[in-house]
Amino acid sequence: MELVDGRYQIQGVDVLDICQKFDTPLYVYDAEKMATKLNMLKDAFKGLNLKIKYAAKALTNVSVLKFLRTQGVGLDVVSIQEAHLGLKTGFKPEEILFTPNCVSLEEIKMAVELGLVINIDNISILEQFGHAYGDSVPCCIRINPHLMAGGNANISVGHIDSKFGVSILQARHLLRVIKTNNIKVTGLHMHTGSDILDAEVFLRGADILFDLAQDLPDLEFVDFGSGFRVAYKEGDVTTDIVDLGKKLTVRFKEFCKDYGRELEIWFEPGKFLVSEAGHFLMKTNVIKTTPATVFVGVDSGFNHLIRPMMYDSHHTIFNVSNPNSETTRVYTVVGYICETDTFGWDRKLNEVREGDIIALKNAGAYGFSMASNYNSRFRPAEVLVHNGKAHLIRKRETMDDILRNQVMLDFEAEKAEA
Structure with missing residues (x-):
């Protein structure tokens, strides 16, 4: 305005x-402003195989979803209802990442039936998922690296007591469950919460995921979530997307070389876009x-x-x-x-x-x-x-x-x- x-x-x-x-x-809502923010993110990571998944929970109006689809983004949803909204507005099932928290296996099975990309954030459900599907349905694993970002206590959820993600401290147990149940893991997702200011937070999280990735041979993407801070008043410090893009691009390319092939890098901006x-x-x-x-x-x-x-x-x-x-x-x-x-x-x-x-x-x-x-x-x-x-x-x-x-x-x- x-x-x-x-x-x-x-x-x-x-x-x-x-x-x-x-x-x-x-x-x-100003559609032009959404497109500007999206292009800022695309430009920052233009040297990588980038996929952006809009975090629908921020604003789920179907016209907004449809507009963002026309801009070439995918979707990150946290409920089966958000998934249906995404499908109704034209997103393909494979373009939708399903990242629920504390839901039953029944809801995850609904997402599997819809053909969504499944992101699992706790070991109990992962075991049940493995029993049900083995390696026939791939999944992503949501990791909590315990990196604290800024913001209100209710949105800074990377801490040890957070309900989100599989704790990196459980990595050995996680790998054991994956191997025992023959689970095909095609993605790793980093959860940190909101209001991240410093590129170094992403880089520390990246190193944690990259170390874990060496034990997961079937990866296709690494998802760094979002949490980019926006300005709420004059003089606010915001996430320097350009600086983050430069530093993380270098580190991600090094990782892909060590891993043996180029992977996709994903982000899930919600608040940042709208x-x-x-x-x-x-x-x-x-x-x-x-x-x-x-x-x-x-x-x-x-x-x-x-x-x-x-x-x-x-x-x-x-x-x-x-x-x-x-x-x-x-x-x-x-x-x-x-x-x-x-x-x-x-x-x-x-x-x-x-x-x-x-x-x-x-x-x-x-x-x-x-x-x-x-x-x-x-x-x-x-x-x-x-x-x-x-x-x-x-x-x-x-x-x-x-x-x-x-x-x-x-x-x-x-x-x-x-």
Whole structure:
């Protein structure tokens, strides 16, 4: 979103016009921004046999999935439902990596039947998988190298107590299970979590996977996941993708030479591709002044964007309706949910008036995908701006959506029958 002639625009489309047409609260995504981030990653690793698998959990709207497919990416899914969304939007089964956590073998069998690439992250399921398929169905193994990245404790999950991945400390046991059950392992996957800043973290993880790879002769790819940090406010430190590309490309080529053949290198960016492409737009319902604080109360809440309350995440907030104001004030922006429900504390904004449109940046990832109907509120509409035109890609919910799967019992009839 950029300010042009005193009006905020996305690809030349006026943001206030979008809100007028589709109402608020509203998620708006910029397809051009997604493509830019994708090309940045492609350029950084252009010397390698690269495959990018979009981590669908970040934003699962089918139009977004379909757009990214047109850009030449595959898909990383964490549930059988996400897999079906991917297939419905045109991804081929072999383009979809299935990486669930703590699911039953039955769900993995469903993924096998669909023809997906299977990624297994615990030894118990791996043994059951081996008993069921032997070497007839290949799989990838998800390794936790215990490399701590940054970020909130809930998303920094490379530590020893993490539920994700097979601990590298269990490598001998892992290899024993693979050999005993004649399992064909065609991929190794590194799990580290989110907000990795330093290329050295990837390189340390790479060395761990490369050592393990020497005992796995059938490998076709090594998957380094993602976890690239994006900027949430001015001055934020982000992952230097160019530096990472240079250093990891050299190391990966050395590994392939030692391994005896060229392998594919995979990444699974989610937030990196869609976070900065998304803005969440809300209307100011009320300006409420207390002895201590001036609140901007908006027509949304953590039911639509839970990250500030759940992760204490910072999202830049600005007044779309009053970009040229000469007056700035300090506000706390809050929602309409009957709980503590704050989008941003003590933010300096251009003067906000009731009815003004307020925007939150970095709303493309884990915004709508984590939204709920708490307080029986409707989930918002979604809009994708593509080729200079705003397209509705999800309708706003109605009361029919709230009631659709509920069953109302007839207690009066039951009482009469008694």
